[in-house]
Amino acid sequence: MADNDNPTYIPVRLGVRDVPPPGTISPAAQQALSDGAAMPRPIWPAPDDLVGWRQAIAASEAMWAEAAASMLTAAAASVETRAIAGVPCHECAPTAGAAADGPLYLFIHGGAFVFGGGAYAQAQGARAAAALGMRTIAVDYRMPPDHPYPAAPEDCLAVYRALLETHDPRRIVIGGGSAGGNLAAVITLMARDRGLPSPAGVMLLTPEADLTEAGDTFRTNADLDVMLKRALPECNALYAAGHDLRDPYLSPLFADFTRGFPPTLVQSGTRDLFLSNSVLIHRKLRDAGIDAELHVWEAMPHSSFGRGDTPEGDAVNAELRRFIARVTGD
Amino acid sequence: MADNDNPTYIPVRLGVRDVPPPGTISPAAQQALSDGAAMPRPIWPAPDDLVGWRQAIAASEAMWAEAAASMLTAAAASVETRAIAGVPCHECAPTAGAAADGPLYLFIHGGAFVFGGGAYAQAQGARAAAALGMRTIAVDYRMPPDHPYPAAPEDCLAVYRALLETHDPRRIVIGGGSAGGNLAAVITLMARDRGLPSPAGVMLLTPEADLTEAGDTFRTNADLDVMLKRALPECNALYAAGHDLRDPYLSPLFADFTRGFPPTLVQSGTRDLFLSNSVLIHRKLRDAGIDAELHVWEAMPHSSFGRGDTPEGDAVNAELRRFIARVTGD
Numbered sequence: 001m002a003d004n005d006n007p008t009y010i011p012v013r014l015g016v017r018d019v020p021p022p023g024t025i026s027p028a029a030q031q032a033l034s035d036g037a038a039m040p041r042p043i044w045p046a047p048d049d050l051v052g053w054r055q056a057i058a059a060s061e062a063m064w065a066e067a068a069a070s071m072l073t074a075a076a077a078s079v080e081t082r083a084i085a086g087v088p089c090h091e092c093a094p095t096a097g098a099a100a101d102g103p104l105y106l107f108i109h110g111g112a113f114v115f116g117g118g119a120y121a122q123a124q125g126a127r128a129a130a131a132l133g134m135r136t137i138a139v140d141y142r143m144p145p146d147h148p149y150p151a152a153p154e155d156c157l158a159v160y161r162a163l164l165e166t167h168d169p170r171r172i173v174i175g176g177g178s179a180g181g182n183l184a185a186v187i188t189l190m191a192r193d194r195g196l197p198s199p200a201g202v203m204l205l206t207p208e209a210d211l212t213e214a215g216d217t218f219r220t221n222a223d224l225d226v227m228l229k230r231a232l233p234e235c236n237a238l239y240a241a242g243h244d245l246r247d248p249y250l251s252p253l254f255a256d257f258t259r260g261f262p263p264t265l266v267q268s269g270t271r272d273l274f275l276s277n278s279v280l281i282h283r284k285l286r287d288a289g290i291d292a293e294l295h296v297w298e299a300m301p302h303s304s305f306g307r308g309d310t311p312e313g314d315a316v317n318a319e320l321r322r323f324i325a326r327v328t329g330d
Numbered sequence: 331m332a333d334n335d336n337p338t339y340i341p342v343r344l345g346v347r348d349v350p351p352p353g354t355i356s357p358a359a360q361q362a363l364s365d366g367a368a369m370p371r372p373i374w375p376a377p378d379d380l381v382g383w384r385q386a387i388a389a390s391e392a393m394w395a396e397a398a399a400s401m402l403t404a405a406a407a408s409v410e411t412r413a414i415a416g417v418p419c420h421e422c423a424p425t426a427g428a429a430a431d432g433p434l435y436l437f438i439h440g441g442a443f444v445f446g447g448g449a450y451a452q453a454q455g456a457r458a459a460a461a462l463g464m465r466t467i468a469v470d471y472r473m474p475p476d477h478p479y480p481a482a483p484e485d486c487l488a489v490y491r492a493l494l495e496t497h498d499p500r501r502i503v504i505g506g507g508s509a510g511g512n513l514a515a516v517i518t519l520m521a522r523d524r525g526l527p528s529p530a531g532v533m534l535l536t537p538e539a540d541l542t543e544a545g546d547t548f549r550t551n552a553d554l555d556v557m558l559k560r561a562l563p564e565c566n567a568l569y570a571a572g573h574d575l576r577d578p579y580l581s582p583l584f585a586d587f588t589r590g591f592p593p594t595l596v597q598s599g600t601r602d603l604f605l606s607n608s609v610l611i612h613r614k615l616r617d618a619g620i621d622a623e624l625h626v627w628e629a630m631p632h633s634s635f636g637r638g639d640t641p642e643g644d645a646v647n648a649e650l651r652r653f654i655a656r657v658t659g660d
Contacts, residue, residue: 009364011348014553018341022546034339216352216629279626294624296609299546
């Protein structure tokens with residue numbers, strides 16, 4: 001972010017302050033902000049510390065194996081893991097049933113491009129299938145350190161390409177949160193650039209749209225966001241593996257959307273470290289004449305208010321369902 | 331905001347920080363943030379200090395009389411001041427011309443319910459007419475200390491009611507910024523509740539939707555917003571004159587929108603003290619099933635980047651024009 005520091009401009013000096021959860025959100029959301037405030041800040045290994053990364057990934061997987069088991073039990077969805085185009089995928093179906101010819105959600109998990117595969121991807125896919133009432137394919141794409149960029153988008157695109165053989169693209173929605181939002185945008189750009197049909201819509205949930213992390217809220221919401229307690233330059237460097245972070249396939253904020261992009265929903269929160277990512281890509285889409293909706297929730301940090309259910313999380317899902325119905329014609 | 335301070339919740343502690351203008355906005359916008367950072371913080375008189383208020387209002391009018399003259403000269407619009415329903419109004423027409431049967435903008439100026447009449451209302455109306463390319467009626471409504479609530483919304487509603495005699499409501503858009511956004515929402519509610527036809531659309535620009543100022547960004551964007559350097563409890567108390575701030579005609583955030591509301595555009599910025607006002611009323615509208623768009627600009631403070639022209643200000647106007655065309659069928 002050093003290139004933001006133009007010495008000819010006067011900064012705003014902010015003093016010490018304690019910011020409590022506001023009374024304008026649900027008690028469950030207030031509790032989540034309070035719980036988050038008490039959590040320690042993570043430490044990322046240096047990009048070349050491969051031992052450190054493998055330890056961090058193993059610790060994340062162990063934590064999620066446990067947490068995901070109870071999430072899977074609670075989610076009203078069945079999960080079947082199988083390979084699609086050689087890529088492991090978790091195929092999730094709502095227990096309540098979904099029309100066989102209903103729209104399909106190609107879901108791409110988050111986790112800073114490094115974490116969140118396996119049990120986490122499975123649990124998040126099941127939650128999405130249940131919450132949205134639709135069949136969901138959660139892609140368990142390859143990740144660094146062994147498989148940096150472009151393994152992840154190539155895997156996700158291979159799955160999309162395979163789905164096109166049996167599904168009308170006008171019935172497919174691609175989406176995901178954080179790094180998953182980045183990859184959802186990137187594979188939609190790749191599909192466009194390679195002459196594949198576009199999906200009916202794209203859902204970018206608090207998306208990691210700009211790996212250079214130039215956005216203002218990387219500063220203004222630093223420490224305020226209790227879910228994402230620090231920026232991700234180490235993770236981004238590990239993922240990019242020397243590629244230019246400003247390449248549109250790494251940072252879709254820099255893409256040329258005037259060449260076309262499907263209808264898009266962008267979601268964020270006022271305490272989200274990625275609020276700038278979100279509003280910047282929304283504006284970029286709008287300025288290119290793309291049908292793009294923005295939804296920002298009061299005091300919401302990155303990735304919503306923790307893992308539990310909140311009225312705000314339900315409201316996000318209600319917006320997603322409405323968007324999916326609109327763009328797929330359901 | 332004291333009732334937000336639930337001692338059972340852990341606050342986030344933020345340290346001292348200098349926040350420069352980000353590199354993600356235009357140079358003109360960066361300069362505006364820098365200029366704003368150097369400006370002093372205003373002091374509001376106590377609500378019962380009528381001498382203080384009259385001095386503050388006179389000082390504001392003197393400042394605007396000068397500034398407005400050059401703004402009027404620069405704006406490509408003609409202005410004629412006349413009474414409509416007994417209320418002084420500035421009728422503004424773009425110099426480039428607007429179709430005689432084109433849509434009409436009922437513009438309500440901001441200024442914390444206390445300031446911004448006369449030359450300011452005139453200049454803002456002329457700027458809007460030029461920027462939106464449409465005939466604009468800027469209402470010069472009565473204000474405290476002599477005319478507190480409900481004088482302002484009654485004046486604005488009287489003008490709307492008079493316009494209905496000669497204009498199809500499906501060709502009228504009501505809007506305004508800050509306190510003007512509050513009043514635009516309030517008179518649309520009043521019109522609904524009194525059985526008048528609704529306008530085609532409503533534009534709430536960084537709206538003062540909640541006079542209780544409970545929103546999270548009253549804390550998180552305090553001091554960061556260089557245009558609105560402090561909250562407005564004194565102004566709100568002077569305006570409300572003892573009425574309950576939670577009355578929907580004072581704080582439209584608390585209205586029941588499930589009883590109907592026209593299509594609405596809500597605009598804000600990530601550094602706006604009223605960002606919470608904006609996202610909360612957008613969510614309230616959406617949750618009531620109302621057609622409502624949200625547009626949030628990167629690092630933008632309250633009321634855009636100062637008085638000068640910026641690419642961001644042009645982009646706001648482009649969104650307003652597109653919204654007006656959509657809701658009026660133009």
